[in-house]
Amino acid sequence: MIFNERLIDHLRELGEVRSLSIEKAMRTVDRGDFEPQNTSPYADRAQPIGYGATISAPHMHAIALEALNHKLIPGVKILDVGCGSGIMCAYLVRALEQKNRNDEVNATIVGIEHINELTVMAKRNLNKNHMKFMLKDTIKIIGKFKNNI
Numbered sequence: 001m002i003f004n005e006r007l008i009d010h011l012r013e014l015g016e017v018r019s020l021s022i023e024k025a026m027r028t029v030d031r032g033d034f035e036p037q038n039t040s041p042y043a044d045r046a047q048p049i050g051y052g053a054t055i056s057a058p059h060m061h062a063i064a065l066e067a068l069n070h071k072l073i074p075g076v077k078i079l080d081v082g083c084g085s086g087i088m089c090a091y092l093v094r095a096l097e098q099k100n101r102n103d104e105v106n107a108t109i110v111g112i113e114h115i116n117e118l119t120v121m122a123k124r125n126l127n128k129n130h131m132k133f134m135l136k137d138t139i140k141i142i143g144k145f146k147n148n149i
């Protein structure tokens with residue numbers, strides 16, 4: 001997790017991470033949990049996740065999160081199109097968690113993915129450290145499987 005801390009420090013220094021809730025959310029989510037082995041998860045560049053897809057560079061995640069920050073309010077419904085590894089869903093739910101005063105996150109985040117293997121990957125990745133949000137259906141990952149595993 002020390003590498004993730006250094007990455008967020010770097011993004012803070014660049015001015016990409018500006019708000020405390022986004023900083024804490026990005027520190028709570030270990031980028032290494034969302035990338036396959038043999039990649040450089042803490043480098044500030046896009047990384048391959050297989051199937052011709054990539055996980056965006058960390059600074060792009062920070063820019064998107066900061067742009068959405070004022071919309072992260074109770075009751076929000078978010079659609080993550082092409083959720084890939086699931087990392088943005090994790091960042092979003094953790095940012096919402098930072099803004100709440102209690103342990104409940106009153107929101108719905110739906111990640112959709114058309115590549116079945118990435119749907120499975122996103123669910124597996126999110127279940128590592130964010131399972132409580134999956135169990136409460138705060139985060140839902142939907143693929144093109146008929147039963148949506």
